[in-house]
Amino acid sequence: MPLIKVQTSADAPEPTAVQQLLKSLSSKLAKHVGKPESYVMTAFEPNVAMTFGGTVEPTCYMEVKNIGTMSPSQTKAMSQDFSQTISEKLDVPINRIYIEFTDAKGAMWGWNGSTFG
Numbered sequence: 001m002p003l004i005k006v007q008t009s010a011d012a013p014e015p016t017a018v019q020q021l022l023k024s025l026s027s028k029l030a031k032h033v034g035k036p037e038s039y040v041m042t043a044f045e046p047n048v049a050m051t052f053g054g055t056v057e058p059t060c061y062m063e064v065k066n067i068g069t070m071s072p073s074q075t076k077a078m079s080q081d082f083s084q085t086i087s088e089k090l091d092v093p094i095n096r097i098y099i100e101f102t103d104a105k106g107a108m109w110g111w112n113g114s115t116f117g
Contacts, residue, residue, distance in 0.1 A: 001109055002033050003040070003065045004026070004063070004082070005045075005062065006060065006062050008045070008046055008050070008058070010058045011047060018044055032081070033068070057093075060097045065101075065104050082099060
């Protein structure tokens with residue numbers, strides 16, 4: 001049910017580095033929202049045509065979705081953690097990263113032929 005999706009204008013690192021990044025984000029997201037990692041999904045899209053502040057310098061947009069309510073302290077901690085990770089792994093400056101946090105209702109999240117609500 002938790003999801004973190006990364007879209008960036010940066011080039012993709014080597015496949016092994018991408019897998020390590022996704023696994024790291026998966027583990028971190030599970031800990032931040034207090035849910036089993038077995039339900040966490042991660043996605044990575046490199047080389048996306050993007051601008052930020054009117055320039056095409058490396059930038060990143062992330063979506064974090066979760067069934068339930070994420071508190072302001074949780075989203076602040078996740079923003080710091082995920083931004084630092086992306087900055088280190090993809091060389092995207094932290095001030096060029098946006099993260100959208102979305103609380104989802106269980107009935108609006110499908111899995112295994114049903115929903116969580």
